Amino acid sequence: MTALNVAVFVLLLGAAACLLPLRKTTHAGIGLFTQLLATGAVWSVAVPILAGHAPVVGELAWAYPVGTLRVRLDALGAFFLVWSLPMTLLGGLYAIGYLKPYFRSTRHLGLHYALLNLTSLSFVLVYTADHALIFLLGWETAALAAWLLVIWDYTNQKVRFAGFNYLVSTHIGLIFLVAAFMVLYTHSGSWDLGSFGQWLRGNAGSERNLVFLLLVTSFGLKSAFFPFHSWLPRAHAAAPAHVSALMSGVIHKAGLYALVRFVFLIGKPDEWMGWFLIGFSALSAVVGALYTVGQRDLKRLLGYSSTENVGIAGIGFGVGCLGLSWGHAPLVAIGFAGGLLHVLNHAFFKCQLFYAAGAVYQATHTVDMERLGGLSRLMPWTSLSFLLGGVAIAALPPLNGFASEFVIYSGLFTDAPIGAGAKVALCAAGALLAFVGAVSALSITRAFGIVFLGTPRDRSTAPASEVSRWMLAPMGIHAAGVIALGVFPLLGFKLVQGPAIVALGSLPRSAVGVLQPIATTLTWIGMVSGGLVLAIELLIWLRARTASRPAATHVTWGCGYPSASARMQYTGSSFSADFGARFRSVMTILRRQKAPTGYFPDESYLITDCVDAVERRLFSVIGHGDASAGELSKRLHEDDPRVAFAAALLGIVVIAGVLVLTSGPLP
Amino acid sequence: MSRLPLGLVHVAIVLGMPVLMVGLVNRTKALWAGRKGPPLLQLGWDLLRLLRKRPVFSRVATPVFRTGAWVVLAASVLAAMIAPVLGSFAPIEFRHDFIFFAYVLGFARLFLMLSALDVGSAFEGMGAAREASFTAFIEPALFLLIGTAGIATGHTSFAGLVGHLHEADSFRWLALPLAGVLFVLLQAEASRVPVDDPLTHLELTMVHEVMILDHSGPELAAMQYAAALKMTLYAGLIAALLNPFDPVAAPLACVLASLAVMACVAVAVGCVESLVARLRMRLVPQYLMLASAVAALCLGGAGWWTRA
Numbered sequence: 001m002t003a004l005n006v007a008v009f010v011l012l013l014g015a016a017a018c019l020l021p022l023r024k025t026t027h028a029g030i031g032l033f034t035q036l037l038a039t040g041a042v043w044s045v046a047v048p049i050l051a052g053h054a055p056v057v058g059e060l061a062w063a064y065p066v067g068t069l070r071v072r073l074d075a076l077g078a079f080f081l082v083w084s085l086p087m088t089l090l091g092g093l094y095a096i097g098y099l100k101p102y103f104r105s106t107r108h109l110g111l112h113y114a115l116l117n118l119t120s121l122s123f124v125l126v127y128t129a130d131h132a133l134i135f136l137l138g139w140e141t142a143a144l145a146a147w148l149l150v151i152w153d154y155t156n157q158k159v160r161f162a163g164f165n166y167l168v169s170t171h172i173g174l175i176f177l178v179a180a181f182m183v184l185y186t187h188s189g190s191w192d193l194g195s196f197g198q199w200l201r202g203n204a205g206s207e208r209n210l211v212f213l214l215l216v217t218s219f220g221l222k223s224a225f226f227p228f229h230s231w232l233p234r235a236h237a238a239a240p241a242h243v244s245a246l247m248s249g250v251i252h253k254a255g256l257y258a259l260v261r262f263v264f265l266i267g268k269p270d271e272w273m274g275w276f277l278i279g280f281s282a283l284s285a286v287v288g289a290l291y292t293v294g295q296r297d298l299k300r301l302l303g304y305s306s307t308e309n310v311g312i313a314g315i316g317f318g319v320g321c322l323g324l325s326w327g328h329a330p331l332v333a334i335g336f337a338g339g340l341l342h343v344l345n346h347a348f349f350k351c352q353l354f355y356a357a358g359a360v361y362q363a364t365h366t367v368d369m370e371r372l373g374g375l376s377r378l379m380p381w382t383s384l385s386f387l388l389g390g391v392a393i394a395a396l397p398p399l400n401g402f403a404s405e406f407v408i409y410s411g412l413f414t415d416a417p418i419g420a421g422a423k424v425a426l427c428a429a430g431a432l433l434a435f436v437g438a439v440s441a442l443s444i445t446r447a448f449g450i451v452f453l454g455t456p457r458d459r460s461t462a463p464a465s466e467v468s469r470w471m472l473a474p475m476g477i478h479a480a481g482v483i484a485l486g487v488f489p490l491l492g493f494k495l496v497q498g499p500a501i502v503a504l505g506s507l508p509r510s511a512v513g514v515l516q517p518i519a520t521t522l523t524w525i526g527m528v529s530g531g532l533v534l535a536i537e538l539l540i541w542l543r544a545r546t547a548s549r550p551a552a553t554h555v556t557w558g559c560g561y562p563s564a565s566a567r568m569q570y571t572g573s574s575f576s577a578d579f580g581a582r583f584r585s586v587m588t589i590l591r592r593q594k595a596p597t598g599y600f601p602d603e604s605y606l607i608t609d610c611v612d613a614v615e616r617r618l619f620s621v622i623g624h625g626d627a628s629a630g631e632l633s634k635r636l637h638e639d640d641p642r643v644a645f646a647a648a649l650l651g652i653v654v655i656a657g658v659l660v661l662t663s664g665p666l667p
Numbered sequence: 668m669s670r671l672p673l674g675l676v677h678v679a680i681v682l683g684m685p686v687l688m689v690g691l692v693n694r695t696k697a698l699w700a701g702r703k704g705p706p707l708l709q710l711g712w713d714l715l716r717l718l719r720k721r722p723v724f725s726r727v728a729t730p731v732f733r734t735g736a737w738v739v740l741a742a743s744v745l746a747a748m749i750a751p752v753l754g755s756f757a758p759i760e761f762r763h764d765f766i767f768f769a770y771v772l773g774f775a776r777l778f779l780m781l782s783a784l785d786v787g788s789a790f791e792g793m794g795a796a797r798e799a800s801f802t803a804f805i806e807p808a809l810f811l812l813i814g815t816a817g818i819a820t821g822h823t824s825f826a827g828l829v830g831h832l833h834e835a836d837s838f839r840w841l842a843l844p845l846a847g848v849l850f851v852l853l854q855a856e857a858s859r860v861p862v863d864d865p866l867t868h869l870e871l872t873m874v875h876e877v878m879i880l881d882h883s884g885p886e887l888a889a890m891q892y893a894a895a896l897k898m899t900l901y902a903g904l905i906a907a908l909l910n911p912f913d914p915v916a917a918p919l920a921c922v923l924a925s926l927a928v929m930a931c932v933a934v935a936v937g938c939v940e941s942l943v944a945r946l947r948m949r950l951v952p953q954y955l956m957l958a959s960a961v962a963a964l965c966l967g968g969a970g971w972w973t974r975a
Contacts, residue, residue: 374787376729387731396774397767410763413814415823424970427814428963431807434769438806441773442799449784449795455727521761528759532745532771539737543885549721556725556786557880559870570784570792579800582952 001058004073004128007041010034011121018114024103031113032092035120039085042124046078050498057130070192072130075498076264079340080257082495084123087250087347090474091242092116097470098242098358112152118145119251126254132181132191139177139222139254143170146251150239162231162238169231173221180214183207197265204270212273215262216280222255223310226284230615233295236303237367241358244299248306248354249347256313256343260336260499263321267505274322275425281314282432287586289439293446293576294587294610298357298367301447305393306350308440312408313342315429319411320503322422329504329511331416336503337496337515338407344492345400345485349392352478356386359471360451363464369572371458372451378464383452385475390444392482395437398529400485403492403522409433410518446575455566487530489522573608580610588613673914674758676922681747681903684926685895686711688902688933692859695937710895714888722884725786735782736886736893742775743893743900752903753925755830756914765813765825769806772856775893776802783878790870794877797948801862801874804955805855811962812848815841818969829907830914837972842909844961849905851958853936857898860940862951872948902932 014034018027045056055074062069073081092113102109118141125138147170151163185191187207188199200208217228224232236244263269288307295301320335322328359382360375361367376383392399412430414423466472485492493515500512558564580587590611596604636643690707697704706712724732749768751757757764780795816828819835832838832845855862858875870877879890906928912921946954 374727376731391774391777394773394777395770396777397770402770406763406766409766413763413766413817413823415817415821420818420970420974423818424814424966427811427818427966430814431810431959431963434806434810435803437770437773438799438803441777442803445777445780445784445795445799449781449792453729453731453781453785454787517762521763524761525767528745532741535741535744536734536737539741539889540734543737546718547721547885551884552721552723553726553728554723556727556788558788559790559880561789564789566787568789569787570789570796575792575796575799578796578948579803582800 001045001056001071003041003045004056004058004071004124007038007124008121010037010041011117011124014038015114015117015121018110018117020110022110024109027110027113028092028096031110031117032089034117035085035089035092038120038124039089042081042085045073046082049073049075049078050082050495052498066131066133066191069134070130070194071128071134072194073128075502076257076261077127079344079495079499080253081123081127083344083347084127084250084253085120087351088116088120088123088246090351090477091246091250094242094245094355094358094471094474095240097468097472098240098362100468100470112149115145115149116246119149119246123250123254127257130193132185132193132196135193135258136174136177136181140174142251142254143167143174146170146243146247149243150235150247152240152243153238156238159238162234166231166235169221169228173218173228176214176218176221180211180218183211183214193261193265197267200262200265201267208266209270212262212266212269216259216277219255219259220280222258223252224307225280225310225314226287226307227614229284229288229304229307230612230618232307233291233300233303233612236306237297237300241299241354241361244303245351245354245358248303249351252306252310253343253347256310256317256339259314260317260340260503263317263324264503264505267324268327269321269325271322271325274318274325276318277321278315278318278426278429281311281318282429283311284308284314285311285436286432286439289436289443290583290586291610291612292443293439293583294580294589295443296369296572296610298360298369298447298451299354301443302350302353302357305440305443306346308436309342309346309350309393312405312433312436313339313346315339315433316342316404316408316411319408319426324503324505324507326418327507328416328418329507330514331411331414331418332503332507333500333512333514334407334411334414334518337493337500338404338411340496340499341407341492342401342404344495345392345404345482348400348478348481348485349389352385352475352482353389353393355471355475355478356382356389359467359475360464362467362471364461366461369447369450371461373457373566373569374453374455375464376452379452379466381466381472382475383448385472385479386452387448388479388482390448392486394441394444396441398486398526398532400482400489400492402525403486403489405433405437406522406525407515407518442579443576446572450570450572450575454569457566457569457571459566487526489526490519493519586613588616670756670758673753673756673918676918677753677756677758678748680752680922680926681750681896681899682744684899684903684929685892686714688899688929689895691930691933692898692937692940695934696941699938699941710891714892717883717888717891718885720884722882722886725788725881727787728785728881731778732782732785732881733886735778735785736882736889738778739775739782739893740889742771742778743896746771746775747896747900747903749825750900750903751826751829751907752900752929753830753914753921754907754910754912755826757824757826760824760826762823765828768825769809772897773802779878779890782882786881788881790877791880793871794874797874798878801855801951801955804952805852805958808848808955808959808962809852811959811966812845812852815845815962815965815969818966818973826907829904830910832908833911837969840968840972841965844965846905846908848958848962848965849901849908850932850935851955853898853901853905853932854939855955855958856901857894859898859936861943861946861954864940864945867945872945898936899929902929902936905929905932 017030058071060069122138122142129135147167153159184196188195221228291304316339323331392401395401395405412426590609593606594604689710694704748759783791783795820828820831822828863874906925910924914921
């Protein structure tokens with residue numbers, strides 16, 4: 001408990017010191033040093049808890065108006081805390097390289113580092129809160145800090161708009177959360193999460209269902225589940241790269257934490273909740289993956305892939321939830337362990353990809369795929385980092401994305417003694433997950449292939465060169481994590497074992513042993529994949545040994561056309577055109593064009609952009625609401641008495657139906 | 668027969684059959700066209716000739732291109748070690764190994780597509796885009812098929828659930844549609860008619876061939892062998908599905924039955940290529956989704972059959 005107090009105090013002190021009139025490098029130093037201290041302090045509490053020690057409990061006497069504030073750090077909170085803080089620290093490190101031009105400008109960099117400190121602080125608050133008000137305080141701190149971090153480049157109107165969009169969305173989520181807490185408070189008479197849990201466990205029924213739906217909506221907005229994601233692509237495209245990375249990889253994981261926390265509090269959820277979570281998450285995964293295919297802005301693409309990945313993790317949680325409601329302990333362990341492992345893995349590879357995208361932006365001043373190309377020769381380390389992250393995000397072996405999806409798949413293709421219908425539904429979800437995997441492989445091939453391979457498409461972009469070590473180092477550390485968690489999956493399993501035991505609750509603890517064979521299998525896969533890499537090396541070595549003459553080089557085969565140019569390369573839009581044509585309702589392509597006409601055509605252009613289908617519909621419904629109402633009344637012939645009679649009859653039927661359904665059959 | 672000799676037989680089959688399979692397909696097509704056709708082992712001679720040639724690389728190519736072909740080859744061989752060809756046996760076998768199988772093939776495909784994009788060509792990206800989108804449409808079919816077999820047999824390893832399917836009550840209803848789904852998977856993954864035509868000479872209509880336009884010499888040999896290996900792999904899966912013998916109890920009969928089924932599949936592929944025109948590009952996704960739909964029906968059927 002002392003260590004947690006120290007962490008909070010140090011972070012606050014650091015944030016305050018960052019605002020003092022000092023040199024900019026000192027600000028960065030203070031921010032990073034205090035974060036490092038806080039990380040150490042938090043690790044000293046969280047690591048023993050993950051290793052199996054008892055949860056840490058603390059109390060803060062507070063007179064008015066809320067009473068005693070309780071703090072409790074169990075294995076679930078410790079799991080999230082143990083990587084959230086160091087990743088924020090790495091983000092701060094990356095910022096030194098990324099914001100380098102501002103170190104020589106008049107901007108107040110201290111504020112930026114103070115906000116990063118507050119972000120870390122919000123993690124400590126949210127993940128240890130056992131009191132609804134501390135939880136809300138942390139939740140709000142994270143939201144405001146993230147908003148201020150997003151609008152770093154506030155002079156740009158688009159960035160301000162994206163920032164406000166985010167602010168409004170996150171507060172709509174807050175309204176749902178507060179509503180759920182109000183319902184829980186009126187029933188339990190206390191602000192403690194523990195007493196919320198007592199009421200939730202004892203009172204299955206429509207009010208619990210309402211609370212569940214309110215919470216899922218709020219946490220869905222926080223973690224950008226479809227269809228609550230429309231703030232996300234704008235915010236991720238507008239924010240500095242490390243802020244996008246932290247938002248996508250770390251900050252919005254709080255939504256998933258809270259979701260899992262409340263599922264644990266419910267204890268034995270109804271079966272429909274599990275199915276609802278699986279359906280809702282599968283929808284997010286599929287639509288998020290489809291969205292990534294059409295994007296031409298690299299950071300927007302990565303933002304949408306967060307929607308996809310929280311969906312994949314959510315499928316795992318849904319499986320665990322079903323296990324809880326059926327009382328089937330192995331399924332609980334597999335579902336929650338798989339979901340949580342995916343959350344951790346996603347944090348690793350998503351931050352890495354955003355850092356690489358940020359490096360591309362710093363080197364070329366654009367993240368528009370159609371203007372880039374051939375960066376791998378100019379930026380070898382960045383491109384290697386993006387490739388590693390890409391292989392991981394497409395869940396290909398041997399990297400960490402595969403490890404967690406393997407666990408989730410093994411929950412979906414379970415041989416547990418459950419009903420045939422349930423098995424069919426889970427297998428169908430597995431097939432959807434396979435579709436998502438193939439689509440994300442498509443979009444990452446497209447992103448890497450178009451941006452880093454081939455030749456530069458637009459000579460007017462700045463000539464790129466490799467970025468500074470401040471930016472490469474965090475990428476390298478994340479890459480090491482991505483490889484380590486994939487090849488030695490036991491590391492990840494050790495971390496999620498504690499939360500899995502918490503998930504089991506009253507079910508027999510020994511069920512967590514079901515993870516052991518999966519971990520062994522994955523270790524084995526890691527070794528086989530290592531063998532595969534060696535075999536490839538051997539093949540290439542053999543190939544080099546047996547070649548009698550050095551290979552010749554020549555221009556790319558142009559199918560007989562002698563004067564091919566870089567503009568003729570396949571572009572991102574053309575890569576996704578065929579596939580996108582099948583999913584027009586999701587991949588809305590906006591075309592603005594002026595076709596050449598006449599014998600001496602003047603200036604002509606074609607601009608295509610993949611816009612967010614949800615946001616677009618939202619605005620068009622609001623914008624056309626009046627017009628469509630008028631349209632409807634015209635089509636209905638309101639003055640026709642038959643319409644009035646029909647409407648009245650329908651009303652009576654509905655009222656009677658509601659009465660019968662709520663009070664049983666009439667006497 | 669213990670695991671080791673059986674494993675050696677498996678390795679010999681999956682490594683040797685690709686050459687013969689391509690030979691059989693080409694011979695069948697030649698017979699339909701009234702020609703004598705190339706020798707059955709022509710692919711082998713072609714590969715040896717390519718291995719001796721000096722490759723020409725594009726000036727734009729990065730290490731991704733140079734390693735790509737070998738990654739594709741090695742990953743395809745690894746996948747072939749997981750795929751059951753002899754009924755309920757595979758050299759590498761563990762719980763839920765089919766996920767590893769699918770994703771190792773995915774790894775190979777990623778590098779195939781990246782090496783296509785690497786040379787900055789106007790055409791090769793087209794092949795990569797088609798490959799990527801066709802895969803997305805066909806991937807659910809494989810998992811639905813595996814789910815069906817898993818529910819019908821209760822096994823969790825690829826070899827177990829494919830090889831033991833013939834013991835399930837529902838086998839006589841499921842065998843034909845599942846074999847059909849695997850056949851479509853073969854056509855899609857191994858780039859055969861009606862999804863892709865390996866003999867087309869127009870770059871605009873190619874899928875697999877356009878991706879390897881810039882490969883030459885040993886790299887081209889690796890790519891061509893890997894493509895033939897993929898066809899063998901799926902033909903082997905059909906053989907394992909239909910093979911009524913147990914590989915441990917009756918090894919000889921099992922191997923002969925598998926080889927016979929694989930040869931039949933090759934002839935069937937050749938017949939389809941001779942008698943059917945390739946589909947228009949726009950219709951290919953529908954064709955592939957049809958396979959997924961059939962597999963989904965099978966899944967529902969298997970659930971219905973095993974209901975309490």
